[in-house]
Amino acid sequence: MIVEVCTDSLAGACIAQQAGAYRIELCAALSEGGLTPSPALISRVRQSVGIRVNVLIRPRGGDFLYSDAEYEIMKADIHYCGQHKCDGVVIGILQADGSVDKNRCRKLVHIAQEYGMSVTFHRAFDRSRDLPQAMEDVIAAGCERILTSGGYETAIEGADVICTLIEKAGNRIVIMAGAGITPDNARDLARATGIKELHGTFRSRSASKMLYRNTNFVRQDEEYEILLNDLEKIKLVNNF
Numbered sequence: 628m629i630v631e632v633c634t635d636s637l638a639g640a641c642i643a644q645q646a647g648a649y650r651i652e653l654c655a656a657l658s659e660g661g662l663t664p665s666p667a668l669i670s671r672v673r674q675s676v677g678i679r680v681n682v683l684i685r686p687r688g689g690d691f692l693y694s695d696a697e698y699e700i701m702k703a704d705i706h707y708c709g710q711h712k713c714d715g716v717v718i719g720i721l722q723a724d725g726s727v728d729k730n731r732c733r734k735l736v737h738i739a740q741e742y743g744m745s746v747t748f749h750r751a752f753d754r755s756r757d758l759p760q761a762m763e764d765v766i767a768a769g770c771e772r773i774l775t776s777g778g779y780e781t782a783i784e785g786a787d788v789i790c791t792l793i794e795k796a797g798n799r800i801v802i803m804a805g806a807g808i809t810p811d812n813a814r815d816l817a818r819a820t821g822i823k824e825l826h827g828t829f830r831s832r833s834a835s836k837m838l839y840r841n842t843n844f845v846r847q848d849e850e851y852e853i854l855l856n857d858l859e860k861i862k863l864v865n866n867f
Contacts, residue, residue, distance in 0.1 A: 682704075829860040
């Protein structure tokens with residue numbers, strides 16, 4: 628089983644490597660569903676870990692329908708990742724009608740391939756109107772992998788759809804399951820679908836080391852806890 632750990636920090640990237648993860652998806656703002664990380668974080672993670680590093684290319688939160696200006700930012704971010712020796716990028720663009728924007732995606736794939744980077748199509752796929760057709764469009768665009776929950780909130784709920792996608796994909800593209808995967812359900816999902824790659828944050832809450840806390844603010848639990856990738860959880864998924 629190939630385990631990809633999604634992380635938004637240098638500490639998380641190091642934990643993923645220590646736990647034996649095959650690959651990192653590096654992003655920022657996981658509370659927003661993930662955004663493109665800063666140049667400094669990209670370069671520092673690339674310098675600090677030896678496992679594969681794929682970088683999320685997503686200029687803002689919300690939908691996956693992007694303006695021309697946002698698209699230019701995505702292209703520039705892919706060039707940056709290639710210049711800093713990242714192993715891959717993670718993209719996803721839809722059109723207003725819910726179909727995959729093949730032309731724009733193909734151009735992003737071409738840029739990535741100039742640097743020898745792989746390309747994963749992220750869970751914008753799950754927001755498309757027709758998943759089997761979306762898969763064909765993603766294949767046509769040249770992506771190597773699709774991250775999907777089968778069009779549902781969690782991969783467990785979408786297990787039947789994931790299984791169907793794997794059968795239709797054959798050897799043309801890798802289907803990677805993500806969303807809601809834990810050490811408790813990873814084995815069952817793999818058995819039910821035949822999936823070979825799993826994606827998740829596998830995080831736990833860690834207490835802040837702050838000694839002073841301003842009690843005038845009500846969100847004490849959230850602000851004085853840190854969500855961090857969990858070494859033991861990743862090991863459990865990696866070794867089941």
